[in-house]
Amino acid sequence: MLSKSQARVFFLGGTIVTFAIFLGLSWNSLSREVPKRTHEKNLTAQVIRGKVLWEKNNCMGCHTILGEGAYYAPELTKVFERRGEGYMNAVLTSKIPWQPRGRKMVAYGFSTTDAADLIAFFKWIGEIDLNGFPPKPEFKK
Amino acid sequence: MKYKSQKVAYWFFALSMLLLVLQIVYGFIMGFAHMGFDGLHSIIPFNTARAVHINLLVVWLLSGFMGAAYYIIPEEAEIELVNVKLAYIQLITLALVGVTAIVGFHFNIWEGRKFLEIPRQLDWLVVVNVLTFLGIILTTLFKGKKRTTTSLVLTMGLVFAALLYLPGMIWFDNQTMDSFFRWWVVHLWVEGVWELIMGGILAFLLIKITGVDREVIEKWLYVIVGLTFISGILGTGHHYYYIGVGKVWLIVGGIFSALEPLAFLGMALFAIAMYRKGEKKHPNKIALNWTLGTAIVSFVGAGLLGLAHTLPQVNMYTHGTLVTAMHGHLAFWGAYGMIVLAFISYAMPNLTGRKLYDSNRGILAFWLSNIGMLGMTVAFGVAGVAQVYLERKVGIEFGEVQKEIQVHFFILVICATLFTTGISLFIYEFIKYGRPSDEALIVAADTNTTN
Numbered sequence: 337m338l339s340k341s342q343a344r345v346f347f348l349g350g351t352i353v354t355f356a357i358f359l360g361l362s363w364n365s366l367s368r369e370v371p372k373r374t375h376e377k378n379l380t381a382q383v384i385r386g387k388v389l390w391e392k393n394n395c396m397g398c399h400t401i402l403g404e405g406a407y408y409a410p411e412l413t414k415v416f417e418r419r420g421e422g423y424m425n426a427v428l429t430s431k432i433p434w435q436p437r438g439r440k441m442v443a444y445g446f447s448t449t450d451a452a453d454l455i456a457f458f459k460w461i462g463e464i465d466l467n468g469f470p471p472k473p474e475f476k477k
Numbered sequence: 478m479k480y481k482s483q484k485v486a487y488w489f490f491a492l493s494m495l496l497l498v499l500q501i502v503y504g505f506i507m508g509f510a511h512m513g514f515d516g517l518h519s520i521i522p523f524n525t526a527r528a529v530h531i532n533l534l535v536v537w538l539l540s541g542f543m544g545a546a547y548y549i550i551p552e553e554a555e556i557e558l559v560n561v562k563l564a565y566i567q568l569i570t571l572a573l574v575g576v577t578a579i580v581g582f583h584f585n586i587w588e589g590r591k592f593l594e595i596p597r598q599l600d601w602l603v604v605v606n607v608l609t610f611l612g613i614i615l616t617t618l619f620k621g622k623k624r625t626t627t628s629l630v631l632t633m634g635l636v637f638a639a640l641l642y643l644p645g646m647i648w649f650d651n652q653t654m655d656s657f658f659r660w661w662v663v664h665l666w667v668e669g670v671w672e673l674i675m676g677g678i679l680a681f682l683l684i685k686i687t688g689v690d691r692e693v694i695e696k697w698l699y700v701i702v703g704l705t706f707i708s709g710i711l712g713t714g715h716h717y718y719y720i721g722v723g724k725v726w727l728i729v730g731g732i733f734s735a736l737e738p739l740a741f742l743g744m745a746l747f748a749i750a751m752y753r754k755g756e757k758k759h760p761n762k763i764a765l766n767w768t769l770g771t772a773i774v775s776f777v778g779a780g781l782l783g784l785a786h787t788l789p790q791v792n793m794y795t796h797g798t799l800v801t802a803m804h805g806h807l808a809f810w811g812a813y814g815m816i817v818l819a820f821i822s823y824a825m826p827n828l829t830g831r832k833l834y835d836s837n838r839g840i841l842a843f844w845l846s847n848i849g850m851l852g853m854t855v856a857f858g859v860a861g862v863a864q865v866y867l868e869r870k871v872g873i874e875f876g877e878v879q880k881e882i883q884v885h886f887f888i889l890v891i892c893a894t895l896f897t898t899g900i901s902l903f904i905y906e907f908i909k910y911g912r913p914s915d916e917a918l919i920v921a922a923d924t925n926t927t928n
């Protein structure tokens with residue numbers, strides 16, 4: 337029967353081994369995969385300014401991006417492809433709450449430069465290789 | 478209780494209860510908004526309510542864990558806490574930082590990263606606060622007469638939780654990197670080191686309530702936390718499927734996160750087995766309910782419902798939908814909400830000297846809150862599955878789908894009302910116990926039989 341000291345070895349050994357594998361895999365992903373898959377060369381100052389705005393206004397508190405965030409408003413990973421620049425600019429600069437089908441968005445009333453920064457951010461996000469996410473609807477005519 | 482300094486735990490529990498009430502209020506705001514009643518939009522928009530809801534969750538649970546640690550460590554180490562005054566200061570600063578952060582959320586002051594919304598400047602105060610807490614716990618443990626496995630596992634969980642807060646404080650230009658390290662905090666907390674905290678508290682409760690030999694309980698505690706880390710650390714991979722890292726995580730994350738329920742299953746079987754093995758009939762039935770309840774509901778909520786959408790083939794469709802909210806609610810409730818309530822139920826009679834543990838109200842609180850939360854989980858699940866099919870399979874536009882699933886939020890709000898009734902009864906009991914009293918101190922000799 338298992339003794340307490342064997343159980344301790346199982347705990348400590350298992351933890352150390354899996355954590356070492358985790359660190360190795362993480363290192364590989366971050367140093368080799370991320371720069372390529374996210375096209376880090378396209379990560380311009382404008383895109384980064386867009387990310388700052390994204391976080392400063394907690395857009396993730398309603399929307400998802402890369403599938404992460406809240407479920408109150410649409411997924412925005414492919415929003416650039418889906419809506420295009422003009423539509424996005426109109427939403428972002430609107431001074432009254434944008435409310436498609438009655439659900440309100442905060443009226444941020446961004447300046448056109450801020451809106452352009454956010455659009456650049458979404459464009460960059462949309463180009464990341466996400467292993468096929470978001471899935472293409474199967475039954476859409 | 479055996480040591481005067483354990484009384485500080487009461488105030489952490491009181492803070493915990495207060496924040497839980499606020500969390501529920503903001504939950505209702507979101508539930509109504511989903512139904513289309515967003516009258517508060519101009520004052521409390523959804524993203525504010527959401528940030529408040531999830532940050533209050535983290536803070537009330539942490540406050541509960543801290544209170545439990547301040548109660549457990551003196552008893553396990555057989556010594557008074559080294560600095561009680563500092564523990565009270567730590568409590569007050571924790572409350573102040575929490576309240577400041579939450580007020581800030583109403584004025585667009587935050588860092589919009591899910592679960593880590595507290596702005597960077599306040600993060601540093603959190604760090605100082607947690608270091609103070611750990612300082613008190615570690616020094617007490619170090620000076621104590623005994624260092625039991627239970628206290629070591631609990632302390633290890635608390636120390637790792639503090640360390641893992643740090644990767645969330647680094648700025649990344651790249652959203653993928655940002656997300657990658659955000660999960661080092663969020664995932665490795667809730668599916669890693671918090672389970673150590675939960676396991677430590679659970680072991681302590683089982684030792685006290687069932688009277689089963691400490692050596693047996695602590696041996697299985699090692700096995701369970703071992704399973705937790707072996708599956709949970711590499712299980713982080715289930716957050717890396719679709720964020721811009723390689724395909725290796727689909728395999729690693731898929732396999733190891735499918736193993737994650739084992740740790741929770743172990744926990745449930747362990748609690749039930751110890752209960753049946755125990756010969757001692759502890760009179761605190763309410764604490765027993767919550768203790769067995771947390772072990773079982775965590776298996777269902779965190780284990781099974783997690784498994785339900787953890788495989789990459791499924792997660793491709795459910796990622797970023799209400800299915801996540803379904804799993805999230807029962808998992809947090811079962812694993813962490815209930816363990817805190819279990820501990821409070823156990824500790825209150827000992828802290829105050831009032832033995833109110835066979836009240837019907839207490840039992841009713843347990844059942845109403847659990848049934849309410851299960852109902853909410855079902856409502857989220859139905860809404861989530863409908864959303865997945867309509868939006869991701871059929872390709873109907875987001876807003877159209879939201880209109881279709883509004884009705885499920887009506888059910889959600891009804892179940893949430895049931896849940897809230899249960900929690901209100903729990904808090905009513907908490908208040909009825911009154912303040913902790915030195916008269917509740919038990920002379921060391923007969924503690925084994927009465928405590």
